[in-house]
Every structure is written in structure tokens, then in C-alpha cells.
Amino acid sequence: MEKVLLGVDLGGTTTKLALINVYGEIIHKWEIATDISENGKNITMNIAKAIDAKLEELNEPKSKMLGIGMGAPGPVNFTNGSIYEAVNLGWKDYPLKDLLEVETSLPAVIDNDANMAALGEMWKGAGEGAKDLVCVTLGTGVGGGVIHNGKIVHGISGAAGEIGHMTVVTEGGAPCNCGKVGCLETVASATGIVRLASEALGMAGEPSLLQERIQEGNRLSSKLLFQCALAGDSLSKSVVDRVGNYLGLALSHVGNVMNPEKIVIGGGVSNAGDILLEPVRKAFELYSFKRVRKSTKIHLATLGNDAGVIGAAWLIKNRLNPS
Template structure:
């Protein structure tokens, strides 16, 4: 029987797990809540317990698996199999994840940063069409990214390769959580577009339902802003165009530097779909080098929430083929 792969996508609120074929087909998937209490000490034991339960349920043993792949937030030391500084998990000290997982499951384990892993998923089985040169940008609470060049993930000398969210696109802009000003994350994330809306609402004097909500002190979110823009709300249209300007500018820098086959846009904010892509593409084409305009295309992600588990399968299969 062909060996299977376990894919794990560790997030701040939930852990997605799946059993996949080595070709990346999802055979079974489930999720568990992320218990980050007590400094996150229960997270890995909870994952192990869930894996053991499901292996029993499906009458599988460690012998049935080629490996386990995992994507995690934080600073991942791939050679040591540890994670540090995943603050949404309350992990402040290095976590010996690989050592614990292999000891408890008896299955070879490999780990990488969650955005990198999602990039590999989209490259392999999603919008990337298994091309060797693909960049993935994920627009969520923040902005993450992963760069695949010549078939290899770019990790950089200290693991910070692909920090697309911290490209400076507006030097005089909002302060970022990283301490810099004007990072892409401050204007092109779910929280960033809300900041833009509040800023432009102060300056806007025309008729707008979005402005009324902001002036009344009501809660707004990125989905509302894009929905208002689709309905022609004047302020929302300005805000979304500004958002698209910054994202298009960042995509042009990526395209001019790397000339990948595609730049794939995913994450929660990308649910705005073709409406968003069209606006970003207009600015991207305005900034990109002529040859890049023709050869590097912007695309919407295709795998949704499965990108992480499919990418985790990819890293496990790649790791197994080397050993």
C-alpha cells in the first residue's frame, strides 16, 4: 500500500490536520482548537493526542506514513526542528517540536514557517500550477509571504526571506508592529484597510455610509469596506483604490526583482476576489518593468484554507526524498 503523509497547519486559533496521499490529495482532514494557555505547553501534546486518536480511528500505524510536515508561525529553526517567538501561541522560548513529535509518533517530522508552507501548497497544487518560480502573498490580520525561486523556498541567511509584509511602501505611513513605518502590512492587511478607512474618513466631506459608521464610532471590518466599495460607496472606493495602489506597488517590486511566473494573492482579504485583483493589477501594471508586465501575472489563490496542509505534505515528501 502506498504510504501516506500527515500535514499540520498550526494557527493561533485552530490546528488543521490532514492525512494526504504523497501526491497532495487530501484523504481525511479535521481540526482542533489551539490551546495556548500556560505558555502554550499544551499545544504539541494536543496535536499528538489528536493524531494518535485519528490513526486508531482509521486503523493506521506509523508504518503507513512517509512523514509528517508542519507549518508554524514564529521563527522556525528547520535544522533543529524548533520554533521560537510565536507570540500568538505564547511560545517565547524554543519549542523542541520535532524531537517530541518523532518520539511520540515514530514518524519522521519536518517543519517550516506557515507562510512558506502555504506558498508551497499554492505552488504545487493551487494557482501556481507547479511552476518553479512563484511568489505567494497572504493577506490576513497581517501580511505574510513565501518565495519559491528555481523550485526552492527562499529562506534567507537568518530565516527572514519572504517577509513581504514588511516591505516599505509608504515611508511616512502608519507605524508597524515591527517598529518601522509604512510596511505593506499596515495598509494591505485586514487591519490595515480599516486604518486606511479611518484616516480617509477624517479628510472626506462627501456623502458616504462608511463615513457615517466611522463617525458614529461603530465597528467596521475589511469585508464591510470591500462590500461598500462594490456598491459604489464613494469613501470605500477611495479606500480600496489606495489599498490596491500599495499592494500593486509591492507586487511590482517583487515582479521586477524576481520575475516569477505568478504572484498569487491569498488570505482572508483576497475573498474580495476579481474585484480586488482587477484594481491591484491596474496599479501593478503601472509600476512593473515592461517585460515583467508581460511575463509575471497576478493570480488569486485557489486552495483557501487547505494551502497550509497541502504545503505541509509537500515539505514532508521533499524531506523523505532526500533521506
């Protein structure tokens, strides 16, 4: 096996790992459960054990590994690789980089997981070739990564790119986990979309395909909503259009400030495809500045769940060899 990088995408439930060559090609990938017990104190040790076990399985020496890049939830102090706070892991001012290097005996670099996804899409995905890029991830929450001139924008306290906490509902907004109300995350995440759909069903004055599917025993989910919208259900389509309008509004603000070459939409919700992308683009055209809407293009992400590990590999590769 040639010299490789290890990309790690740390999640609250599972941790994705991948051996990746210096050209961004995945050689081998796997995942392990994330042990969040005792405030996540076993996470770095478990990752180290998983690496050793995989190398033994592949009959490859550790000397072929150049380093580890890891995407972690929450804001990251990029200067020392510590985590300011990761609520779902129980971390606060947690020295993740130092602990990971001690456990693995390899150089490591840490950044926010959404930033890593943005770097992955820039290197090998929908943002390939762009040095000014914004990536938005729509999943259980809404994350974001901002890249300017090929480098991640962190901000003074590691909170740059928190697109999910832009206020898009100024009156009567739903509470967000961040403590505010009306955040984009409350209307464009998978959970936020389900809430909007549930509200629409409660106010519906006539039958809908979505209601029929639920009565047949299907669980209300963003995936079911998009399926019904694709099938022509007017109630579902109205909810999707509403989500698209909120997201397009938020992205217009991002575009007006950053004027990136590309805005890439990823995460599980983006699997809806064009039925979501069309109202997003329509709203972006409506709300963005003329020069922005002519020069900034919106695309769906192409790397799926691999974006984070590929971006993490890119970051450690470039940290080790900045040229």
C-alpha cells in the same frame, strides 16, 4: 487507506490537520484548538493526541503515515526545525521538530506557515506548474513565501519572504507590530484596511454607503468595505484602490528582484476577488520593470485554508523522497 502524509497548519487560535495522499489530495481534515498556555508547551502533545484519536476513529494504523509536515508562525531554522521566535505562542529558539518527532514517533519537517501556503499553491493551486513563484497571504497580518526553482528561499536567518514588512508608506506611516512604521502589513492586512477605512470615514465630507451600513449596526471590517465598494460606494472604492496601489507597489519590487513566473495572492482578504486584484495589477504594471510586467502574472490563490496543510504535506513528501 493508502500511505498518507499529515499536513499541519499551526495557528495562534486553531491548528488545522489533514491526512493527504502522495498526490496532494486531502483524504480527511479537521482542526483542534491551539493551547498557548504556559508558552505553548502542550501544543506538540495535543497534536500527537489528535492524530492518535483520528486514526482510531478511522480505524487505521499509524504505520500508514509517512511523516508530518508543519507550517508554524514566525521565522524557522530550516536546518534543525526550530523556531527562532513565535511571539503569539511564547516561543524563542524552540525545538519544534525534535519535540514533534518525540511525541508522534514520526519523521517531521517544519517551515514557516506562509512558506507552506506558497508550496501548497505551487503543488495543487494557482501556482501549479510554476517553479518560480511568490505567494503573499493577506490576513490579520501579511505573510509571504518565495520559491525559486521549486525550493523555498529561507535567507540567512529564516526571514526571507517577509513581504509584509516592506516599507510602502515612507512618510506618516502607521506603527507595525515589527517595530517599524509604514510596513505593507499596516495598509494591506485586514486590520490595516480597517484602519484606512476608519480614517477615510473620519475625513469624509459627505454620506457614504459604508457609513450607512455601520450606522445600521454592522461592524467595520475589510469584508464590509469590499462589499460596499462592489455596490458602487465611492468612499469604499477609494480605500480599496489605495490598498491595491500599496500592494501593487510592493509586488513590483518583489517582481523586479525575483522575476517569478507567478505571484499568488491568498489569505482571507483575497476573497474580495477582482475588485482588489484590478488595482493591484494596475499598480504592478505602473511600477514594475517592462520585462517583469510582461513575464510575471498575478493570480488569486485557489486553495483557501487548505494551502498550508497541502504545502506541509508536499514538503515532508519531498524531504522523505527528494527525487
